Amino acid sequence: MNETGVVLTDIRKNFGSLEVIHGIDLRIAEGSFVVFVGPSGCGKSTLLRMIAGLEEVTDGEIEIKGRNVTDLDPSDRGIAMVFQSYALYPHMSVRENLAFGLKMARTETAEIDARVKAASAILKIDHLLDRRPGQLSGGQRQRVAIGRAIVRKPDVFLFDEPLSNLDAELRVSMRIEIARLHRELGNTMIYVTHDQTEAMTLADKIVVLRDGRIEQAGTPREVYENPANIFVAGFIGSPRMNLLDAVWLGNGRVRVAGSEMSVPVAGEGLQSREKVSFGARPEHLFVTDGGEGCIPAKVDFAEYLGGTQYLYCQLADGQPLIAEYRSGPEINAGSTIALSVDNNQRRLFAADGRRLT
């Protein structure tokens, strides 16, 4: 995990005169599982395709295992890619689909057979080898697509939203499968998704992108618990972090929706009465009997999910807020409650979005 697998240096991409990737620097440790997340149009797929060599790099350098691959052909980069739409060759059997890349590389037949056999055993598709992609289910097709990547024995696996076309149940099992695969093969994997759960569960490192820039890169825990800015705070987590308009009162105190409370923030450079955003995740809000630092709220709607319950509330000044409620007397829509926020989980963001510490 120490050696560097993939290094991106000041990567830029222009489509015509429009710059969509604005100088990205990123080091990906060998053998790690990195997930690119971000809203649609943030450039995560473009970045992945540039690493794959399917999209030209306007400026900057890409290194894979210490080798500069910026201008190399996709097939010479030591990568394999799994597409969202599987992109299997419809006129070939599963076996031919798996073997195609090796045939192109003029691998010996015995070696091809051995690798196809090994890959199909790992993915449990041995019984499907003589079928055509048209005769397979969605999950089976995705396995074949992953198999096609495995037989190439690449240095880096690239996944472009590989599970988005599957139904919810299959997505969960394939997610576990991919995690298992990473553990068994130990290759570097780069994975693009907009699915929070996939990102959190699979990644060693999450890279949050917005408008062609990295907003934050870190472990899932870092990104979730210590978001670098208000965008990451709002983007990671489901339901999202509550971000409330607040006023800085000085001395580590803020006023939120009419209630005063302390925050674990020094607030250097903040003027008194300056507008800030107060952030708290739904699971860090507690229903209490009231008291110092509590925020009164009216419950608009209560969502019962079995193990937990989400309360969609409205504060005194009209701001919406979501609180998680695990146990206690039943709370119905229309009732008024008082919420307190876990002392250590109170976050503060400046007006320009940066996290205040």
Place this chain on the structure above:
Amino acid sequence: MNRSSMSLSRQRRARKAFRAESAYHATGLAIALFFLAPFAITLLASFRHGTEARLPPLPPWPANGISFDSYRSLDTFGAGVWQHTFNSLLVSLATVALTVAVSVLAGYGFSRYRFPLKNVLFVLIIATLMIPFQSILTPLFIILARLGLNNSLFGLTLVYVTLQLPFSVFMMRNAFDAVPKEIEEAARIDGARDLKLLFRVLMPLVLPGIATVAIFAFLNAWNEFLAALVLLSSNEKYTLPVLMMAVRAGRLGAVNWGAVQAGVAVMTLPCLVVFLLLQRYYMRGLMAGAVK
């Protein structure tokens, strides 16, 4: 009572369904007969005796036994029916081969490569469809003469290919456009480039388009008359349509209708064969399982 009324209504429903089904098949049969009748009448009439051929065409089948008189007399026109059939086949198959080769490469290029003035060029190619072919016959004749290709089957083939290309390039570009980009990208990652990519991966996926282009090229080249008449000048080079004109014109004012029927039969057969051979590639669903 109740049960009998139920079975009665079931019977009525069955009868109604049977009637609807019969009407459906009868209509289909009638339409099929309507389309098949000309072929059948021509084929049957071509097997009538020479003396019978000049009589009114009813009944349309040979009344005095089957005879090959008409085919024999067809062979007495021009350089013999075999020579002209060979000419026609040669020109048509060469047209198919050249048209497919050029239009596949051009369609691939227009669909997948970026180059300056791509769309202008494409519109220009399509725009040539608007020029009536007859209006450029004289210039074509002069160009071929300059190239030393007048009165040559190769020259005629080149003209047919030229006429066939705009439609074919358009057709093939659409066929390549319909192939998902991811398949091509997956193949590029697998190490297939340019021509290998085209032949190993993309070609099988655009077969329906190629079949369409081939059918049209063959039929148009096979049936073309005016250019063949104008550009060819020696007897043994004429294609079948030109021969048919001579047969139809008759000798000394007498038209040999038997020979005409035989000629029509000879001309129709290859078209049917080509269509029946290639029509299964029309079928869709080859793309199933590629994406999604």
